[in-house]
Amino acid sequence: MPIPGSGLAKGLAVTLRTMTKKTVTARYPDVQPELPPRSRGVIALFEENCTVCMLCARECPDWCIYIDSHKETTPPAAPGGRERSRNVLDRFAIDFALCMYCGICIEVCPFDALFWSPEFEYAETDILDLTHERDKLREWMWTVPAPPPLDPAAEEPKEVAAAHKAAEKAAQAAQAAREAEAAQTDGGGQADGGPQTDGGARADGGGSSERPGEGEA
Numbered sequence: 001m002p003i004p005g006s007g008l009a010k011g012l013a014v015t016l017r018t019m020t021k022k023t024v025t026a027r028y029p030d031v032q033p034e035l036p037p038r039s040r041g042v043i044a045l046f047e048e049n050c051t052v053c054m055l056c057a058r059e060c061p062d063w064c065i066y067i068d069s070h071k072e073t074t075p076p077a078a079p080g081g082r083e084r085s086r087n088v089l090d091r092f093a094i095d096f097a098l099c100m101y102c103g104i105c106i107e108v109c110p111f112d113a114l115f116w117s118p119e120f121e122y123a124e125t126d127i128l129d130l131t132h133e134r135d136k137l138r139e140w141m142w143t144v145p146a147p148p149p150l151d152p153a154a155e156e157p158k159e160v161a162a163a164h165k166a167a168e169k170a171a172q173a174a175q176a177a178r179e180a181e182a183a184q185t186d187g188g189g190q191a192d193g194g195p196q197t198d199g200g201a202r203a204d205g206g207g208s209s210e211r212p213g214e215g216e217a
């Protein structure tokens with residue numbers, strides 16, 4: 001049988017315990033929360049990378065990505081070549097009223113065109129305003145944190161290795177061109193200097209040819 005007043009004592013004990021503990025209540029919006037940099041706040045679009053492959057729209061479980069595009073044909077680079085066609089983005093929108101922040105679209109994008117931004121303050125009073133069009137999605141890119149640094153022991157990415165190789169080749173070609181130019185300049189100087197030296201010799205020779213004359217005189 002419970003002792004009378006024990007419930008009250010327990011309640012007071014809890015009150016006293018929590019009174020002395022540090023508060024965990026966030027005073028948002030007066031104080032901004034300290035979120036991890038990789039928080040899933042909003043999806044940003046880097047539209048320059050988007051090839052309109054439609055993979056994100058097809059994989060989205062909520063069907064909340066809307067993409068419109070048209071085809072553009074460019075003439076062949078050389079006569080007899082093939083015409084090239086490419087997709088041009090007309091509309092890219094995400095309905096954040098439907099989005100469940102699963103991140104599948106970001107995972108499947110093969111061209112690094114979608115990123116998480118930790119920005120979360122985009123509540124609206126009209127649900128229709130939660131559909132962000134491409135300009136707004138592009139603006140979110142400015143809030144995407146920089147990627148974490150690479151592991152120093154990691155293998156160099158193929159693209160970086162290829163870029164380094166190309167830069168080395170270009171530097172070697174430039175050095176070879178400079179050396180060839182310097183050699184040509186030296187050769188030209190010698191060719192010019194030859195006659196001068198000869199001329200000097202001739203002048204000397206002229207002097208020496210006169211000396212006998214002088215001697216004779």
Ligand code: SF4
Nearest residue numbers: 060099100102103105
């Ligand atoms: S996070 Fe998930 S639900 Fe939201 S747009 Fe991407 S795939 Fe769709």
Ligand code: SF4
Nearest residue numbers: 050051053054056109
């Ligand atoms: S998956 Fe990436 S490249 Fe393809 S349409 Fe979506 S954002 Fe664009």
